[in-house]
Amino acid sequence: MEAGDPLGMHRVLPESDPDQPLCLPQRATRLDSDPDKVFESELVVEVETLNIDAASFRQMEEAAGGDSAKVGELVMETVRKRGKQHNPVTGSGGMLLGKVRRVGGYVSERGVLPGDQVATLASLSLTPLRLTRIIEVRPASAQIDVEGTAIIFATAPFAKMPKDLPQRLALAALDVAGAAAQVARLASPGQTVLILGAGGKSGLLSCVEARRKVGRSGKVIGIESHVPYAKELLAFGICDVVLEHDARDAAGVRDRVAELTAGEGADLTLSCVNVPGCEMAAICATKDRGKVYFFAMTTSFTACALGAEGIGADVDLFIGNGYAEGHAEHTLELLRTDNRLRTIFDRRYC
Amino acid sequence: MEAGDPLGMHRVLPESDPDQPLCLPQRATRLDSDPDKVFESELVVEVETLNIDAASFRQMEEAAGGDSAKVGELVMETVRKRGKQHNPVTGSGGMLLGKVRRVGGYVSERGVLPGDQVATLASLSLTPLRLTRIIEVRPASAQIDVEGTAIIFATAPFAKMPKDLPQRLALAALDVAGAAAQVARLASPGQTVLILGAGGKSGLLSCVEARRKVGRSGKVIGIESHVPYAKELLAFGICDVVLEHDARDAAGVRDRVAELTAGEGADLTLSCVNVPGCEMAAICATKDRGKVYFFAMTTSFTACALGAEGIGADVDLFIGNGYAEGHAEHTLELLRTDNRLRTIFDRRYC
Numbered sequence: 225m226e227a228g229d230p231l232g233m234h235r236v237l238p239e240s241d242p243d244q245p246l247c248l249p250q251r252a253t254r255l256d257s258d259p260d261k262v263f264e265s266e267l268v269v270e271v272e273t274l275n276i277d278a279a280s281f282r283q284m285e286e287a288a289g290g291d292s293a294k295v296g297e298l299v300m301e302t303v304r305k306r307g308k309q310h311n312p313v314t315g316s317g318g319m320l321l322g323k324v325r326r327v328g329g330y331v332s333e334r335g336v337l338p339g340d341q342v343a344t345l346a347s348l349s350l351t352p353l354r355l356t357r358i359i360e361v362r363p364a365s366a367q368i369d370v371e372g373t374a375i376i377f378a379t380a381p382f383a384k385m386p387k388d389l390p391q392r393l394a395l396a397a398l399d400v401a402g403a404a405a406q407v408a409r410l411a412s413p414g415q416t417v418l419i420l421g422a423g424g425k426s427g428l429l430s431c432v433e434a435r436r437k438v439g440r441s442g443k444v445i446g447i448e449s450h451v452p453y454a455k456e457l458l459a460f461g462i463c464d465v466v467l468e469h470d471a472r473d474a475a476g477v478r479d480r481v482a483e484l485t486a487g488e489g490a491d492l493t494l495s496c497v498n499v500p501g502c503e504m505a506a507i508c509a510t511k512d513r514g515k516v517y518f519f520a521m522t523t524s525f526t527a528c529a530l531g532a533e534g535i536g537a538d539v540d541l542f543i544g545n546g547y548a549e550g551h552a553e554h555t556l557e558l559l560r561t562d563n564r565l566r567t568i569f570d571r572r573y574c
Numbered sequence: 575m576e577a578g579d580p581l582g583m584h585r586v587l588p589e590s591d592p593d594q595p596l597c598l599p600q601r602a603t604r605l606d607s608d609p610d611k612v613f614e615s616e617l618v619v620e621v622e623t624l625n626i627d628a629a630s631f632r633q634m635e636e637a638a639g640g641d642s643a644k645v646g647e648l649v650m651e652t653v654r655k656r657g658k659q660h661n662p663v664t665g666s667g668g669m670l671l672g673k674v675r676r677v678g679g680y681v682s683e684r685g686v687l688p689g690d691q692v693a694t695l696a697s698l699s700l701t702p703l704r705l706t707r708i709i710e711v712r713p714a715s716a717q718i719d720v721e722g723t724a725i726i727f728a729t730a731p732f733a734k735m736p737k738d739l740p741q742r743l744a745l746a747a748l749d750v751a752g753a754a755a756q757v758a759r760l761a762s763p764g765q766t767v768l769i770l771g772a773g774g775k776s777g778l779l780s781c782v783e784a785r786r787k788v789g790r791s792g793k794v795i796g797i798e799s800h801v802p803y804a805k806e807l808l809a810f811g812i813c814d815v816v817l818e819h820d821a822r823d824a825a826g827v828r829d830r831v832a833e834l835t836a837g838e839g840a841d842l843t844l845s846c847v848n849v850p851g852c853e854m855a856a857i858c859a860t861k862d863r864g865k866v867y868f869f870a871m872t873t874s875f876t877a878c879a880l881g882a883e884g885i886g887a888d889v890d891l892f893i894g895n896g897y898a899e900g901h902a903e904h905t906l907e908l909l910r911t912d913n914r915l916r917t918i919f920d921r922r923y924c
Contacts, residue, residue: 245823315876347880381886473595526665530697533896536731541893546883
């Protein structure tokens, strides 16, 4: 029996350009998703639900003119072509929920058995996937129920689904599991934390974690342009201030945050807005030597790098890492302990 | 006389989509580069040389089939269409050298007078530019001598050219002025620093600064695939180890760095390679809770974010900020004090 590579190199199909060294599965154009090829370093999963990355789902909805069935067809097409749900336009993926079918001999220490329900925490953009059919597209939650199989590599993070929380709720939260764990590392007591897209999924988790970290002497400012989300966030009461404002309006955001911070700007800004063009609002609203953390997959590397340089903004710019040790448990714990957060998630994603 | 906006919003031409809030100059499709419109918050510069961003120059060279004259035409076309040298493919710019023609009344405290020679440190991707002609394209240094005018906004960093260093040398170094200053902040004594693309311009500056910071107990590992650069770097003697290796080969880089670090990986990895697809080598070769700093403009945000997540790499990912307080002086000082570095720069860029 073959071992397979822990990073999944054995599933990467060669590129058309033979000069390129074999790349990792995320960067590969195509993966071999054949579940009948057996490797000892893999888990094989029967897929039940795909949880599509927000930026990717939005792009496919636009391309499909809002037709859910067509979104399903786009997913089938991508998976057929690439062997993974790796949106060729946005470059992003999502995650999935399913039941373990087979546990390779070299990954038995990962603590799951056939029949266990798991959610992948590695992106769909690197997860070998084969689909036989689309069952239902659910736009409200960006989830798609499907029939198919997926492969989890030895290094790919996943979570055993909790028994005390509804499946869809846990899946929705685990999709952005990195957010709260990263905020916990970056925010300190007394600081001002600004959250762009504060009413969305990762935004809400960031608000709750920021509130815990900055304490009473700190300040949490939430910016949200979607009116129902802004109202919900205001009613939640977790932020000191909720501003209804378009995060693409850099000068406007900067001015409103300046008013609330005696002209200084935020110590830490988290960008959770899944539309392009919000980089400069985050940078302009952050104080000198502050930190800007970009969770949104629509973030442009060059817009950040050159934009900060261009206005002489001496801030640290972070690419949101979706993985942090213990992030899944951390995020589920927030849902278990904060009833108001749980209520919003229940209503929205269940 | 009009003041103009410190961020340059007054030069932004409206987008075709009227729903979009007015964006900052870097994100704008087109800028008004008319030097006859006078604003008190601006410097007007007579341009002598464009120093094109390496990724952008390489892209244009490829598009032009290696024909220098055609690269010049591409630049003229971009500037005519956009009012700035903002490469529409790579999204990057570069910087420029010129003589101050006019100093607005509100920026007299910036310390320059008409006739002073300055280099912009804000990207060309946000600098209003009008060109009347291309004088010479110099592929070896990615520099283009031109005739034209540019605008520097009140918040845009620039440097007065030093009198004790040759112009082209200073310009080449200032183009990557952010590198050494950021390395100085991130590296600590005793650490292992890995530099991908260590023989290039920002790579060399990063090596010198890393060496100063980690000291004798630390380790500097340079990876360079371009053989002449790798040889030059080895002869320089600033790195503990120089490896000739393709930085797109993630698994290979990881394995070679693992051999040199008892399997641990680097504390800090700097990616200075201006070709796409080097994200995962940097991430795979960095130890748990280490830092990865991406200077290269070819870096893909999603490749980093999803790639790190996908292999469970708990590392901090930084977008290279081209600005840091005092960065220009910091970089020129390295050239003044390190004769071997100076020699390489002299030979290559003068």
